[in-house]
Amino acid sequence: MSSFEPLIAVFSCHYCSYAAADLAGSSRIQYPPNIRIIKVPCTGRVSANHILKALERGADGVYVAGCLEGTCHFISGNYKAQKRVQYVKALLSEINIEPERVEMHFMSAAQGSKFAAVAAEMTDVIKELGPSPLNHSRY
Amino acid sequence: MEEILTMVEEFDRILVLGCGGCTTVCCAGGAREVETLATLIRMDRKQKGKPVETLEAVTELQCEPESVKPILEKLANQYDVVLSMACGAGVQTVAQLFPNHNALPALNTLFTGRAEEHGVWTENCLACGDCVLWRTGGICPVTRCAKSLMNGACGGASEGKCEVSKDRPCAWQEIYHALKRLDKLHYLKQEPQVKDWPVHPGKVVREDLREGEATRVD
Known part of the structure; x- marks a missing residue:
């Protein structure tokens, strides 16, 4: 299992975490290559189905990275996303998939280092959990 | 699930x-x-x-x-x-x-209700077949009173809350206030309501909507 490199989908908000990823890049901050960023206009766009589909189609983990509390460009998209993440966690428990595979994170466009730290943290968590029960055939 | x-x-x-x-x-x-x-x-x-x-x-x-x-x-x-x-x-x-x-x-059908706000639904109608909303200020005692009482509060409520659960308003207290607001308190003094509970399964036939030949009326 030591060779396990997880695949993690990140739903990234255009106004904050996507810009933070850009900043991490231009600041030459390293972060694990396990993440795949999907840019959304606001994390409020991310529905439970998007997260579930990502897991079904091969992601070992998924996280949603939205604006810091109170700073959503569309007022409350990040809170909506946070609640949906909670909802998906509950659904996953019902089919015996670890809810820790799905997480919500908040960051600002200025936090390139936080973007990298979160990516590293999620990669560690998923490595610890092992491949998604749906992906055993891949490893 | x-x-x-x-x-x-x-x-x-x-x-x-x-x-x-x-x-x-x-x-x-x-x-x-x-x-x-x-x-x-x-x-x-x-x-x-x-x-x-x-x-x-x-x-x-x-x-x-x-x-x-x-x-x-x-x-x-x-x-x-x-x-x-x-x-x-x-x-x-x-x-x-x-x-x-x-x-x-795939679902357990819970009730006929309405959206209190997005994401909150409450039971409001039992499809009982004998609507009394006209004399209860638009508040249904059949569904909103825990005991489905038809002629006034049971006496168990305290501070407007039902004795069954503190987060449930007493429907009859709400009915009283609604009728007072509408100046219709005299409805409460009418003869007691006796409910004509329906026999299941219900069936409605509207001849005017059905296919087929019209019956001649002479």
Whole structure:
């Protein structure tokens, strides 16, 4: 299992975490290559189905990275996303998939280092959990 | 969820059939929920090493045969079971139209209610067949009073809250205030209401809407 490199989908908000990823890049901050960023206009766009589909189609983990509390460009998209993440966690428990595979994170466009730290943290968590029960055939 | 997974255990081709009516409005069985449920079933079965094929469709109104029939006929032979996300009436419409198909309920139909706010629904009507809202200030004692009392409060309420649960307002206290506001308190002094409870199953026939020849009236 030591060779396990997880695949993690990140739903990234255009106004904050996507810009933070850009900043991490231009600041030459390293972060694990396990993440795949999907840019959304606001994390409020991310529905439970998007997260579930990502897991079904091969992601070992998924996280949603939205604006810091109170700073959503569309007022409350990040809170909506946070609640949906909670909802998906509950659904996953019902089919015996670890809810820790799905997480919500908040960051600002200025936090390139936080973007990298979160990516590293999620990669560690998923490595610890092992491949998604749906992906055993891949490893 | 566990109950649904057990129900569909023995089937390998499942049609998840939503309803575009009430269950869409209350976010329980519309297109979005159909997609969620179908995905969860596929994920569960993949884990168990018993992959399943799912079809997703939504009828306009599943309690209307006209909206169910064309969809099921079009998809005929592509599924082994219909997992309906409509209310009990929708499930039974499917079961009656296609007696040789398995029609399973994905939902527990709870009540006829209304949206208090987005994401909060409350029970407001029991379809009791004998509406008294005109003399209760628009507040239904049949559903909103824990005891379905018809002629006034039971005396168990305190500070406007029902003795059954503190977060439940006393319907009869609300009725009193509503009638006072509407200047209709005298309704409470009318002769006691005796409820004409309906006999199940209910049936309504409107001859003017039915097909067939008119009867001659001489």
